[in-house]
Amino acid sequence: MAVRTEMTSLVAHVQRLVTDVGSTTWTSDQVQQILDVHRTDFDYLPLWHDSDYHEYAARQRSDTTRLLAEAYTSALSPLLYDVPDFGQFYRVGYLANNWIIRNSPSETTAANSPDVVDTYGATFLFSTAPNQELYLKATGFNVWNAAADLLMETPGTGREFDTARTRGQVSRQFGQKWALYRLRGTRLNRRKRTLAIV
Numbered sequence: 774m775a776v777r778t779e780m781t782s783l784v785a786h787v788q789r790l791v792t793d794v795g796s797t798t799w800t801s802d803q804v805q806q807i808l809d810v811h812r813t814d815f816d817y818l819p820l821w822h823d824s825d826y827h828e829y830a831a832r833q834r835s836d837t838t839r840l841l842a843e844a845y846t847s848a849l850s851p852l853l854y855d856v857p858d859f860g861q862f863y864r865v866g867y868l869a870n871n872w873i874i875r876n877s878p879s880e881t882t883a884a885n886s887p888d889v890v891d892t893y894g895a896t897f898l899f900s901t902a903p904n905q906e907l908y909l910k911a912t913g914f915n916v917w918n919a920a921a922d923l924l925m926e927t928p929g930t931g932r933e934f935d936t937a938r939t940r941g942q943v944s945r946q947f948g949q950k951w952a953l954y955r956l957r958g959t960r961l962n963r964r965k966r967t968l969a970i971v
Contacts, residue, residue, distance in 0.1 A: 782870065784808065799923055811915035818909055829899070830896045831896075863964075867961070873911075917954045917958030918958035
């Protein structure tokens with residue numbers, strides 16, 4: 774099975790994390806399969822934006838914008854702010870390249886093309902301001918947890934750490950890398966826990 778086009782950069786990123794750019798230990802398809810285990814789908818959630826609508830990002834919208842909408846000092850409906858946004862996640866990033874930004878949470882509305890895109894940080898910049906709320910449909914992948922999983926599955930040693938290889942100028946055992954990657958991946962694309970009131 775070939776690597777999906779939208780996954781190419783993420784697969785390459787994980788291969789760098791596990792020091793396997795040449796696919797000598799894991800095939801690109803195996804890396805993609807592990808990434809798919811650590812995927813999170815975002816279905817048209819509203820993006821945060823700055824005051825002049827040039828920068829949009831997958832994070833919680835500001836209270837100032839919410840208050841302006843509720844006070845009817847802008848053209849925005851306060852009902853838009855009742856839908857969940859990216860504030861329900863700890864941190865969002867490492868998006869596949871098949872994301873899409875639309876004017877409303879619907880497949881039939883107009884799509885927007887940012888001038889600068891940072892899929893790892895989930896930030897989008899527009900030189901011409903859209904001047905409205907925008908919604909993102911995307912899939913995020915936890916590259917850190919995927920890399921940690923691969924380090925646990927080193928061929929030839931089973932579920933043990935391979936301590937024979939190092940990365941670049943930094944000599945680090947795979948056990949140390951595994952712990953660091955797990956720490957970095959702890960809250961990436963993870964939903965915050967909420968208390969249910971019964």
